[in-house]
Amino acid sequence: MTPTYYLVLSGVLFTIGTIGVLVRRNAIVVFMCIELMLNAVNLTLVTFSRINGGLDGQIMAFFVMVVAAAEVVVGLAIITSIFRTRRSASVDDSNLLKY
Amino acid sequence: MTTPASLPDIDYAGVAPVLIILGAACIGVLLEAFVPRSQRWAVQVVLSLLAIVVAAIALGAYLYTGPQNTSTFAGSIALDRPALFLWGTLLALGLGSILLIADRVVEPGGAFVAQAGIRPGTMLDKEQANRSSMQTEVFPLALFSLAGMMIFCSANDLLSMFVALEVLSLPLYLMCGLARRRRLLSQEAAVKYFLLGAFASAFFLYGVALLYGYANSVKLADIANAAGGTNRSDALLFLGMGLLLIGLLFKGSVGPFHTWTPDVYQGAPTPMTAFMGACTKVAAFGAILRVLMVAFGSTHWEWQTIMWVVAGISMLLGAILGITQTDVKRMIAYSSVAHAGFLLVGVLALDGSGIRATLFYLISYGFTTIAAFGVVSLVRDGTGESTSLSSWAGLGKRSPLLAGIFTFLLLALAGIPLTSGFVSKFVVFAAGMSAGITPLVVLGLIASTIAAFFYLRVIVLMYFSEPAADGPTVTLPGMYTTAAITLGTLVTLLLGVYPSFMLDWAGTGGFVV
Numbered sequence: 001m002t003p004t005y006y007l008v009l010s011g012v013l014f015t016i017g018t019i020g021v022l023v024r025r026n027a028i029v030v031f032m033c034i035e036l037m038l039n040a041v042n043l044t045l046v047t048f049s050r051i052n053g054g055l056d057g058q059i060m061a062f063f064v065m066v067v068a069a070a071e072v073v074v075g076l077a078i079i080t081s082i083f084r085t086r087r088s089a090s091v092d093d094s095n096l097l098k099y
Numbered sequence: 100m101t102t103p104a105s106l107p108d109i110d111y112a113g114v115a116p117v118l119i120i121l122g123a124a125c126i127g128v129l130l131e132a133f134v135p136r137s138q139r140w141a142v143q144v145v146l147s148l149l150a151i152v153v154a155a156i157a158l159g160a161y162l163y164t165g166p167q168n169t170s171t172f173a174g175s176i177a178l179d180r181p182a183l184f185l186w187g188t189l190l191a192l193g194l195g196s197i198l199l200i201a202d203r204v205v206e207p208g209g210a211f212v213a214q215a216g217i218r219p220g221t222m223l224d225k226e227q228a229n230r231s232s233m234q235t236e237v238f239p240l241a242l243f244s245l246a247g248m249m250i251f252c253s254a255n256d257l258l259s260m261f262v263a264l265e266v267l268s269l270p271l272y273l274m275c276g277l278a279r280r281r282r283l284l285s286q287e288a289a290v291k292y293f294l295l296g297a298f299a300s301a302f303f304l305y306g307v308a309l310l311y312g313y314a315n316s317v318k319l320a321d322i323a324n325a326a327g328g329t330n331r332s333d334a335l336l337f338l339g340m341g342l343l344l345i346g347l348l349f350k351g352s353v354g355p356f357h358t359w360t361p362d363v364y365q366g367a368p369t370p371m372t373a374f375m376g377a378c379t380k381v382a383a384f385g386a387i388l389r390v391l392m393v394a395f396g397s398t399h400w401e402w403q404t405i406m407w408v409v410a411g412i413s414m415l416l417g418a419i420l421g422i423t424q425t426d427v428k429r430m431i432a433y434s435s436v437a438h439a440g441f442l443l444v445g446v447l448a449l450d451g452s453g454i455r456a457t458l459f460y461l462i463s464y465g466f467t468t469i470a471a472f473g474v475v476s477l478v479r480d481g482t483g484e485s486t487s488l489s490s491w492a493g494l495g496k497r498s499p500l501l502a503g504i505f506t507f508l509l510l511a512l513a514g515i516p517l518t519s520g521f522v523s524k525f526v527v528f529a530a531g532m533s534a535g536i537t538p539l540v541v542l543g544l545i546a547s548t549i550a551a552f553f554y555l556r557v558i559v560l561m562y563f564s565e566p567a568a569d570g571p572t573v574t575l576p577g578m579y580t581t582a583a584i585t586l587g588t589l590v591t592l593l594l595g596v597y598p599s600f601m602l603d604w605a606g607t608g609g610f611v612v
Contacts, residue, residue, distance in 0.1 A: 060308075
């Protein structure tokens with residue numbers, strides 16, 4: 001059980017999340033990918049907490065969860081309001097602001 | 100791990116300004132539930148303005164009587180001179196922004212939507228546009244955001260900084276989507292700002308996690324200690340630092356991380372754009388300054404070249420793309436990207452004169468921005484604000500006073516003598532020169548020359564072209580907007596003519612470790 005494997009896993013999860021944000025078109029899916037990135041961070045924090053032998057990392061993971069929950073509230077409100085207006089949650093359709 | 104946790108000492112007098120703003124924001128949320136709709140606006144305005152004034156008094160009292168350069172909450176919140184200076188700046192700029200938000204004369208009912216739940220484009224929406232009420236939750240949201248900014252620029256560990264980052268950002272995302280007119284644009288701005296902002300804060304957070312792995316602590320001082328002479332992996336340190344800085348530079352709309360800036364500035368309601376443009380910039384650069392100097396100051400030889408490149412890209416991108424803009428708000432947005440590059444020159448001096456120059460730049464830029472957006476909100480046609488540059492033609496003939504003020508503000512943004520813009524550019528570039536980053540300073544001078552072109556183009560447009568027959572009208576501003584524009588313009592003039600007292604205040608001390 002080498003803790004380093006978990007760091008690699010969290011790096012992979014973070015990368016998958018990043019790629020998801022960049023290539024997916026549905027705002028909800030983009031948002032879920034951001035949540036995946038945050039959870040990858042949680043795994044990193046807990047793993048480092050184990051490697052370094054302190055509890056700080058685990059406490060920080062709780063903070064991250066709380067903030068992520070608050071972000072969901074705000075994010076879904078915004079995405080819902082734009083979906084009600086346009087009948088679509090695609091980020092490609094929001095293209096009035098440019099140049 | 101077996102010792103029971105004990106409460107850290109809290110310097111209540113020191114953090115009183117933040118607590119007052121946060122408390123007023125909570126009371127504001129309660130008022131929304133209990134005060135009848137017709138009275139909410141008046142109550143919220145009084146509460147917000149009162150909170151800012153009382154917080155400023157508490158800050159002043161602490162400055163005179165409190166100890167110097169301490170930190171509280173077990174070292175999480177720094178109460179050093181730069182932090183207190185930035186708090187004062189944020190409170191002053193917050194006051195100006197609240198005044199702009201509170202105005203109900205320019206746009207009948209205020210710049211914010213009467214009921215955010217109504218679908219844009221429907222009959223109900225047309226009806227709400229003429230209603231004389233507004234979504235008064237904006238005031239507590241703005242106060243929450245302001246308190247988050249104050250914590251953000253005084254946070255001495257990365258966890259507090261992250262929480263503050265979210266406290267300042269989440270209300271901003273919401274407020275961007277609440278414009279009364281052009282609601283599609285406004286909602287689009289909110290979605291873009293939210294998705295990109297959350298993306299950037301995920302990067303910030305991964306950076307925090309890697310730095311925690313590196314130093315076994317997220318305190319800035321511990322990171323600096325760990326970086327000074329150990330055999331730990333530098334990969335963790337610099338990867339973490341890079342990711343952390345992506346999040347911070349995004350908030351400051353610097354260089355290649357600026358893509359949200361023009362869209363959000365254009366789509367958001369104008370008082371909100373003023374708040375974002377002035378206050379977020381102050382908070383973000385306060386945090387960048389602290390992180391770079393306290394946590395990474397000891398390793399600056401390793402990373403400073405990359406930051407020079409970022410600063411250069413930011414200046415040139417802002418200046419060159421600003422030329423091609425046809426919308427006033429987008430133009431000021433690109434100008435803010437260029438200004439972020441100039442600010443980074445001051446930060447990258449990494450010494451006392453750099454801190455002083457950056458703090459001075461922030462306060463003078465903030466006031467100029469608030470006044471400029473105040474003026475932008477006054478030029479209107481039948482459908483709302485008329486921000487397209489072509490409609491500003493001949494404004495000097497139609498409304499000499501307004502055109503005169505806007506000319507003065509544009510000259511300040513361009514950095515012409517006798518305005519605060521000149522002094523702030525001068526001190527920033529002087530700090531850069533004495534720290535030996537001459538190439539960047541030269542690049543900065545070139546970029547300000549390019550940027551001067553698009554400011555002067557607006558001036559030429561206002562004075563030397565004929566007004567269009569069906570052009571926009573200049574609305575007579577109400578008391579609040581007049582106060583905000585006057586405040587911004589007077590500070591811009593005062594800091595341009597007599598800057599020494601503010602420079603003295605800005606230069607009274609460095610960061611607490």
